[in-house]
Amino acid sequence: MKTVFAKPASVERKWYVIDAEGKVLGRVAAKVASIVRGKNKAIYAPNQEIGDFVVIVNADKAVVTGRKAQQKMYYRHSGYPGGLKTTNYEKLSARHPAMPMEKAIKGMLPKGPLGRKLAKNAKVYAGTKHPHNAQNPTLIEV
Numbered sequence: 001m002k003t004v005f006a007k008p009a010s011v012e013r014k015w016y017v018i019d020a021e022g023k024v025l026g027r028v029a030a031k032v033a034s035i036v037r038g039k040n041k042a043i044y045a046p047n048q049e050i051g052d053f054v055v056i057v058n059a060d061k062a063v064v065t066g067r068k069a070q071q072k073m074y075y076r077h078s079g080y081p082g083g084l085k086t087t088n089y090e091k092l093s094a095r096h097p098a099m100p101m102e103k104a105i106k107g108m109l110p111k112g113p114l115g116r117k118l119a120k121n122a123k124v125y126a127g128t129k130h131p132h133n134a135q136n137p138t139l140i141e142v
Contacts, residue, residue, distance in 0.1 A: 060097030
């Protein structure tokens with residue numbers, strides 16, 4: 001038995017588009033993270049970038065259930081002592097409409113250089129327009 005390593009040139013990478021309007025944020029993010037990681041392919045390897053590209057439109061219209069809009073907190077740190085900044089979902093989505101979806105997807109990917117590279121394969125847009133029509137993305141339902 002030999003371990004099969006997929007050559008980057010031999011991997012066929014497709015483009016998909018997901019409309020997040022009215023969909024639950026976490027469910028969309030989980031689906032996108034799985035596709036970007038390449039888990040939907042037969043040649044999946046956890047240490048290689050063989051996943052597809054995903055374009056998410058209407059990310060600002062994704063919904064959260066329960067009282068998460070007021071209670072879900074996002075944290076960042078300035079690097080200085082006492083520099084922890086917090087904001088909730090409502091304030092973050094008002095300031096940066098696509099940011100909650102980006103953070104949810106990034107949190108579901110592996111940490112480290114591979115995860116940072118995979119996070120760039122998910123393109124998140126707040127509106128319906130995106131500049132990736134030339135790639136002919138296929139629509140996926142979540």
